[in-house]
Amino acid sequence: MIVAEGLTKDFRIAERRPGLVGSLATLLSREHRTVRAVDGISFALPAGSKTAYIGANGAGKSTTIKMLTGIMTPTAGRCLVDGIEPYRDRRRNARAIGVVFGQRSQLWWDLSVPDSFQILRRVYDIPDTVYARNLALYRELLDIDALGTTPVRQLSLGQRMRAEIAASLLHDPKVVFWDEPTIGLDMVLKEAVRTLVNRAHAELGTTVLLTSHDLSDIAAICDDALVVDGGRVVHQGTLHDLLRRADRRSVVFEHRGGPGPDAVVRAIGAGLPGATASVTPEGRVRVDYPADALTSRQVLGFLLDRFELADCYAPEPDLETVLRQIYRGGVPAARDGGAA
């Protein structure tokens, strides 16, 4: 449904010189440099997938989405959304997609939300039943009527985002591109937004590409992850697979008989160099270990040799830990067969 082939975007920017005189010189200067925001990325996202587009600030996420939504033309390579090259056929593409850019409005600044919706209804030729169904949903979940007839420009960020989300889904698009869709929303509304998109996905098979710095959005909406770094794709797979690439692994266990948890913690500290052990609030023992120093087999072997395990599981690393690691130094390669 969404395909990128060697997609590349360069920006030409004027060389800036420091100071006031420098600023004036910049205006007159012809010196430019090129910034490669997206560097030949390729991926294919199937219809009905829900993918988080993840990357640090400046990684190239928004620029990619601008090309996928037809706002920008690539410098090289191409992309296809539902078979359409978006920047070549913006009108046809617009019918297939719904877009939210948290940083920039898609609505008519001087019109009220109901007026904007009426325009969208005509532009997209939305059947009455679809329009009525969707409006009822937005009334229930986004309290859209409370926005009244205020022009969009006078709405608060959170109010505007409610309208942007609703507008992006109003015509039952096949694909939604949401770039930071929940900025300015409180927890209740964030939840409502997640419900809306998950419902569209379940009922209509909507394909979703989401960028968000809010990890709970990603976890609540997406099954897959596409990670970009320096304008390049460094990981594509399931979110679960991404979590397994964390550089720290953990095992939590309960044991029968023998030494108490504190003594077990000391034994692990002495016998498994590199691992740290602690007692959980439930009285179990948790072992954390760096995946590049110890394998799961070594850790489990050690535990099985010394203690009579009654229960044992490997908790998944949390998304925040994995992303912090990615933002600091790239995605670690897949390692041995996993934590359990």
Ligand SMILES: Nc1ncnc2c1ncn2[C@@H]1O[C@H](COP(=O)(O)OP(=O)(O)OP(=O)(O)O)[C@@H](O)[C@H]1O
């Ligand atoms: N219009 C532009 N002119 C010049 N450079 C740009 C322009 N838009 C983006 N860039 C540069 O391209 C790179 C990628 O920017 P982009 O906005 O795509 O990143 P991002 O991953 O969406 O970041 P963030 O998470 O901060 O929104 C950055 O180095 C940015 O400075």
